[in-house]
Amino acid sequence: MASIRDVAKRANVGSTTVSRVLNNNGYVSAETREKVEEAMKELNYVPNELARNLFHKKSGIIAVLVPSVANPFFAEFVEHVEIELYKYGYKTMICNTAKEGNAEMEYLDMLNRHIVDGVITGVHTLDVEEYRKIHKPIVALDRYLGEDIPIVAVNHKRGGRLAAEALVASGCKNVLHFRGTLAVESPYHERHYEFERIMKKNHVQTYAYESEWNRFDSNYFIQAAKDVFSKGIEFDGVFGVDQFAICCMNELIRRNKKIPQDVKIVAYDGTYVTKIVEPQITSVVQPMEELAKESVRLIAKLANGKTYQNKKVLLDVKLRQGRTTIADL
Amino acid sequence: MASIRDVAKRANVGSTTVSRVLNNNGYVSAETREKVEEAMKELNYVPNELARNLFHKKSGIIAVLVPSVANPFFAEFVEHVEIELYKYGYKTMICNTAKEGNAEMEYLDMLNRHIVDGVITGVHTLDVEEYRKIHKPIVALDRYLGEDIPIVAVNHKRGGRLAAEALVASGCKNVLHFRGTLAVESPYHERHYEFERIMKKNHVQTYAYESEWNRFDSNYFIQAAKDVFSKGIEFDGVFGVDQFAICCMNELIRRNKKIPQDVKIVAYDGTYVTKIVEPQITSVVQPMEELAKESVRLIAKLANGKTYQNKKVLLDVKLRQGRTTIADL
DNA sequence: TCCGTATGTGGAACCCGTCCCACATGGAGT
DNA sequence: ACTCCATGTGGGACGGGTTCCACATACGGA
Numbered sequence: 001m002a003s004i005r006d007v008a009k010r011a012n013v014g015s016t017t018v019s020r021v022l023n024n025n026g027y028v029s030a031e032t033r034e035k036v037e038e039a040m041k042e043l044n045y046v047p048n049e050l051a052r053n054l055f056h057k058k059s060g061i062i063a064v065l066v067p068s069v070a071n072p073f074f075a076e077f078v079e080h081v082e083i084e085l086y087k088y089g090y091k092t093m094i095c096n097t098a099k100e101g102n103a104e105m106e107y108l109d110m111l112n113r114h115i116v117d118g119v120i121t122g123v124h125t126l127d128v129e130e131y132r133k134i135h136k137p138i139v140a141l142d143r144y145l146g147e148d149i150p151i152v153a154v155n156h157k158r159g160g161r162l163a164a165e166a167l168v169a170s171g172c173k174n175v176l177h178f179r180g181t182l183a184v185e186s187p188y189h190e191r192h193y194e195f196e197r198i199m200k201k202n203h204v205q206t207y208a209y210e211s212e213w214n215r216f217d218s219n220y221f222i223q224a225a226k227d228v229f230s231k232g233i234e235f236d237g238v239f240g241v242d243q244f245a246i247c248c249m250n251e252l253i254r255r256n257k258k259i260p261q262d263v264k265i266v267a268y269d270g271t272y273v274t275k276i277v278e279p280q281i282t283s284v285v286q287p288m289e290e291l292a293k294e295s296v297r298l299i300a301k302l303a304n305g306k307t308y309q310n311k312k313v314l315l316d317v318k319l320r321q322g323r324t325t326i327a328d329l
Numbered sequence: 330m331a332s333i334r335d336v337a338k339r340a341n342v343g344s345t346t347v348s349r350v351l352n353n354n355g356y357v358s359a360e361t362r363e364k365v366e367e368a369m370k371e372l373n374y375v376p377n378e379l380a381r382n383l384f385h386k387k388s389g390i391i392a393v394l395v396p397s398v399a400n401p402f403f404a405e406f407v408e409h410v411e412i413e414l415y416k417y418g419y420k421t422m423i424c425n426t427a428k429e430g431n432a433e434m435e436y437l438d439m440l441n442r443h444i445v446d447g448v449i450t451g452v453h454t455l456d457v458e459e460y461r462k463i464h465k466p467i468v469a470l471d472r473y474l475g476e477d478i479p480i481v482a483v484n485h486k487r488g489g490r491l492a493a494e495a496l497v498a499s500g501c502k503n504v505l506h507f508r509g510t511l512a513v514e515s516p517y518h519e520r521h522y523e524f525e526r527i528m529k530k531n532h533v534q535t536y537a538y539e540s541e542w543n544r545f546d547s548n549y550f551i552q553a554a555k556d557v558f559s560k561g562i563e564f565d566g567v568f569g570v571d572q573f574a575i576c577c578m579n580e581l582i583r584r585n586k587k588i589p590q591d592v593k594i595v596a597y598d599g600t601y602v603t604k605i606v607e608p609q610i611t612s613v614v615q616p617m618e619e620l621a622k623e624s625v626r627l628i629a630k631l632a633n634g635k636t637y638q639n640k641k642v643l644l645d646v647k648l649r650q651g652r653t654t655i656a657d658l
Numbered sequence: 659t660c661c662g663t664a665t666g667t668g669g670a671a672c673c674c675g676t677c678c679c680a681c682a683t684g685g686a687g688t
Numbered sequence: 689a690c691t692c693c694a695t696g697t698g699g700g701a702c703g704g705g706t707t708c709c710a711c712a713t714a715c716g717g718a
Binding site for chain 4: 659660661662663664665666667668669670671672673674675676677678679680681682683684685686687688
């Protein structure tokens with residue numbers, strides 16, 4: 001409740017002096033400092049950040065947009081982003097955009113309303129045009145949003161290749177390929193193109209199963225896996241995002257298929273869920289912590305008014321050998 | 330950039346009038362309204378929320394404290410909390426408290442600094458004393474934090490009973506009981522007491538394995554499960570939180586045990602991970618969405634200056650029958 | 659002695675919406 | 689004719705830090 005002027009009055013000094021004590025800048029004599037500090041203690045003074053924010057025109061908050069935080073990929077991303085932002089002195093605001101209404105647009109608008117100093121978006125729904133209009137600090141995870149907005153992503157082409165090679169090396173002849181919808185332009189499609197290319201080169205048949213747009217809840221993946229089997233497709237290999245790969249594997253086990261003898265599986269993303277299933281799934285692992293760190297590094301730079309030349313940060317993926325493919329043939 | 334006074338000047342009106350147009354209150358003639366709206370459009374005016382916040386002494390932000398958002402339980406909780414807060418018009422700030430430093434304390438301090446209007450805490454580390462001093466809107470998930478702070482929790486006693494009954498009915502004689510550390514006072518211990526009581530009544534032997542304090546990452550559970558087996562304990566039943574139950578099951582499968590024939594398993598929490606493993610795990614399910622809704626309902630009330638009498642909201646749990654116990658004996 | 663500079667302090671404007679209060683005007687009711 | 693009230697509008701204080709600028713003192717060096 002007490003304001004800086006209350007403190008000033010009690011300590012018999014000007015509010016400027018109190019401010020100086022508070023921020024530890026400018027000249028203040030030891031004696032005065034003590035008087036002020038005592039007054040602050042007596043009045044139980046806590047500076048009002050809202051007033052500071054108004055003056056400085058910044059809130060110290062970065063918004064992180066994801067379709068759904070409950071999804072393990074985004075949960076891990078947000079976890080690391082928060083930890084990293086904290087190190088930079090920023091607070092983290094989150095928003096699930098996969099809800100009714102246009103939450104994505106609303107959160108972007110918070111940039112103009114000075115509620116947040118920057119936005120890290122892992123969302124792929126809004127039109128690129130909407131982003132072009134906003135000349136504010138934005139960093140995109142794995143999505144092209146126009147010339148001006150930096151992207152942080154992994155080398156998906158290499159990811160697709162690692163997955164393909166693992167399945168080819170394991171001797172697959174017919175693989176089920178669960179892929180993101182092509183409705184959205186995004187770097188992550190690279191993995192699918194590269195995967196298909198290598199499969200074709202090695203004369204492996206693929207069956208594409210396209211995911212529903214903007215679905216990230218686990219029930220969807222359970223459903224999708226069931227759906228695949230209802231179609232009666234025969235395959236000896238599976239490539240898809242973590243949860244789809246897992247749900248597919250579960251269906252296979254229920255049908256008494258042996259993994260990896262009968263069917264080989266490679267998951268994409270390699271979040272923790274691929275480690276808590278049995279057998280552990282061979283996965284193309286995205287470096288979540290690095291993705292988060294780069295995103296934060298960039299947004300911090302932009303929020304401090306610096307510009308960034310290198311509009312694309314490409315990180316590397318690696319293959320984590322599980323027991324759903326055959327290593328060392 | 331443009332301020333309300335710039336708009337006023339351009340429209341040849343007072344700033345009060347612009348404010349009235351903005352907030353749609355008070356008397357404004359249709360003619361004036363139009364003039365103002367035009368000026369706003371021309372100047373590309375967006376109200377500065379920071380100034381509003383200062384005046385109203387509130388930020389419209391609620392902080393949610395969890396040990397780690399990547400943990401599925403907290404991820405689901407945060408997901409639903411965010412969705413619910415959004416409906417109330419609040420923004421969601423998150424904080425992982427399981428990091429170096431005293432993040433929990435810092436975030437509580439944000440209440441005094443007017444950065445957030447309320448805190449929902451799912452964290453169990455800070456001393457209760459620290460909370461007593463703060464007379465601000467706080468809601469606790471599943472933790473006693475003094476007389477003044479409302480708790481939202483499930484009926485853990487019933488949860489412990491459901492789990493115990495499922496294992497007893499399945500014919501267990503020796504069960505491994507993974508339990509939270511007793512270092513923290515919390516309602517969730519009820520489930521352990523009740524579980525033990527019923528086991529004893531039914532002459533079932535239990536082996537307690539106490540979890541490490543404040544560990545929620547999946548590597549810990551993998552490690553803990555391995556640790557159990559290194560101890561050479563023999564058991565035909567397992568009761569523990571989702572991830573522990575899962576990791577234990579994986580170890581059992583690796584050792585060629587049949588589930589549920591050789592060993593029965595009941596998980597506590599019933600987050601989505603218990604549904605994406607094979608076999609699906611019989612779980613005591615916490616109603617995540619309801620927990621989130623109640624938490625938000627309470628914090629919204631408190632943030633609006635209302636007090637709340639009923640200091641404890643108890644929600645019900647249910648048993649979801651999976652295929653790791655035997656139903657219908 | 660005089661100037662330059664380091665040290666120390668306070669008044670007041672400023673950031674930008676909000677809202678109290680004062681002041682119009684015009685028509686209805688008595 | 690006069691009060692009352694609905695309608696319409698603007699000035700200016702306010703919320704609470706921050707910082708520019710003005711001013712004062714003290715001390716070292718020339």
